[in-house]
Amino acid sequence: MSAPPSQQPTPAVPADSRARAAEPGSIGSPRHGVGFWCVAFAFLVAMAFSTVPTPLYPLYMQADGFSTFTVTVVFAVYAVGVIASLILAGHVSDWVGRKRVLVTALALELVAAVVFLLSSALPALIVGRVVSGLGVGMLTATATAHLHELHSAHRPQASPQRFQIVSTAANIGGLGAGTLVAGCLAQWVDGPLRTPYAVFAGLLVLAIVAVLATPETVELRWGSRPYRPQRVSADHGDKPAYVAAAGAGIAAFSVFGLFTSVAPAFVAGELHRPSRALAGAIVFAVFAAAAAAQTLTGHLRENARQPLGLVLQALGLVVLVIGMRSTSLTAFLVGGIVTGIGSGVLFKDAVGKVVAMAAPDRRGEALAGLFLFSYLGLIVPVLGMGLAMLQLPATTVITWFAAIIIVLLAAIAALGARRRTTAQS
Numbered sequence: 001m002s003a004p005p006s007q008q009p010t011p012a013v014p015a016d017s018r019a020r021a022a023e024p025g026s027i028g029s030p031r032h033g034v035g036f037w038c039v040a041f042a043f044l045v046a047m048a049f050s051t052v053p054t055p056l057y058p059l060y061m062q063a064d065g066f067s068t069f070t071v072t073v074v075f076a077v078y079a080v081g082v083i084a085s086l087i088l089a090g091h092v093s094d095w096v097g098r099k100r101v102l103v104t105a106l107a108l109e110l111v112a113a114v115v116f117l118l119s120s121a122l123p124a125l126i127v128g129r130v131v132s133g134l135g136v137g138m139l140t141a142t143a144t145a146h147l148h149e150l151h152s153a154h155r156p157q158a159s160p161q162r163f164q165i166v167s168t169a170a171n172i173g174g175l176g177a178g179t180l181v182a183g184c185l186a187q188w189v190d191g192p193l194r195t196p197y198a199v200f201a202g203l204l205v206l207a208i209v210a211v212l213a214t215p216e217t218v219e220l221r222w223g224s225r226p227y228r229p230q231r232v233s234a235d236h237g238d239k240p241a242y243v244a245a246a247g248a249g250i251a252a253f254s255v256f257g258l259f260t261s262v263a264p265a266f267v268a269g270e271l272h273r274p275s276r277a278l279a280g281a282i283v284f285a286v287f288a289a290a291a292a293a294q295t296l297t298g299h300l301r302e303n304a305r306q307p308l309g310l311v312l313q314a315l316g317l318v319v320l321v322i323g324m325r326s327t328s329l330t331a332f333l334v335g336g337i338v339t340g341i342g343s344g345v346l347f348k349d350a351v352g353k354v355v356a357m358a359a360p361d362r363r364g365e366a367l368a369g370l371f372l373f374s375y376l377g378l379i380v381p382v383l384g385m386g387l388a389m390l391q392l393p394a395t396t397v398i399t400w401f402a403a404i405i406i407v408l409l410a411a412i413a414a415l416g417a418r419r420r421t422t423a424q425s
Contacts, residue, residue, distance in 0.1 A: 031215050033154040035154075035215045036212075036342065040169075041210050042211050043171060045204060047170065050132055051283070052281070058265055059186065068394070071265060072385060077130050079257070081129065082136050085136070085143075087202060095219050102137060109136075112132040113201040126359075141371055143167075143171075144351070147166065156260070161298055168294040172347075182280055183280020183281060186276040211337060240415065242366075244306075245351075245370060246351040249347060250408065251408050252343035252347040253377040255340070255405065257382040258381070259286045260283060262385055263282065263283065264279035264283065270395070290347075292341075292344075293341040305352075312341050314409050317406060319339075321402050385397050
């Protein structure tokens with residue numbers, strides 16, 4: 001969702017990209033610059049679309065009469081789609097090309113939008129979420145790698161800071177923007193379960209056109225190697241660092257899953273604030289805080305980023321629980337924002353380490369593996385919370401969730417400290 005900070009060495013550009021950059025007129029080529037922004041736009045639209053249902057879940061619950069647990073199942077099937085896609089296709093852009101994978105992913109998002117438009121019934125909601133998850137799984141690692149390569153081809157001598165900021169804003173910022181736009185549309189326009197999807201269907205068509213106009217950055221090698229599913233491996237140059245990055249991804253996405261699944265229903269029910277715009281704004285605030293934190297901490301030293309993210313995420317979870325137990329919307333929102341800041345910094349550090357350590361021809365694979373672990377962290381806690389809420393109050397369940405995540409954060413801190421001690425000895 002982000003990139004390595006400027007203090008780290010710029011990750012090597014794949015050999016095929018270096019070859020393209022050496023061609024006459026390709027260094028600093030305006031086409032690569034325009035393509036960079038085209039991919040950023042497509043990335044933003046796709047990630048925003050993936051969270052459109054979030055502020056609408058209370059409306060679906062009213063329309064079909066299903067429970068909070070059903071919402072978590074709907075959310076979980078989306079994550080299952082993401083994970084399946086990451087395993088099957090998240091890495092193939094390393095040899096079939098970034099554009100082919102991106103266009104396919106965006107087409108799947110468009111299919112999901114059509115499904116949502118045709119019906120608001122629970123079966124359609126589930127099918128649409130699965131298809132959307134399949135598209136996101138193909139897109140995340142591919143778009144991140146493509147942005148890095150387009151930036152390197154357009155500005156080969158420049159700092160990676162532009163890539164870091166834009167990829168962060170497109171990914172995490174997009175997740176927040178989707179909830180805000182959908183919540184506002186659902187609050188103030190007709191057809192709250194139709195209009196948001198119609199708007200994003202049009203944007204997705206534009207995104208496909210934008211990607212088609214973008215230069216390819218990978219030499220097409222379809223058929224040059226036998227297909228295999230994504231290999232789940234920590235063997236990317238620094239195993240302890242990769243394991244720590246995967247743990248950070250799990251912790252960050254667990255929090256993101258909380259706010260994009262059960263939080264809107266909690267705000268509408270326990271906090272007695274049923275406004276769809278408010279639900280979208282709260283989720284947007286969490287993701288916007290994460291995106292802003294990633295952008296503003298670009299100049300932090302590498303050994304300061306992870307500890308900062310760990311402390312802030314843990315502190316935010318404590319404040320969040322206090323807000324829930326006191327039914328204070330203000331404390332709940334402050335806790336969410338602080339948690340979002342910590343999660344954003346933590347995940348920025350994780351992606352930066354993976355991009356820096358991975359071999360150029362395995363960058364897509366390494367990123368796909370990181371996103372795979374991260375989405376596992378998103379699906380398991382959300383399902384667990386949904387099951388627990390069948391028997392226990394939401395406040396109790398989320399308190400236990402916060403405690404488990406804090407334990408995970410402590411384990412990541414211990415692993416990082418051990419790695420630094422080993423490196424110094």
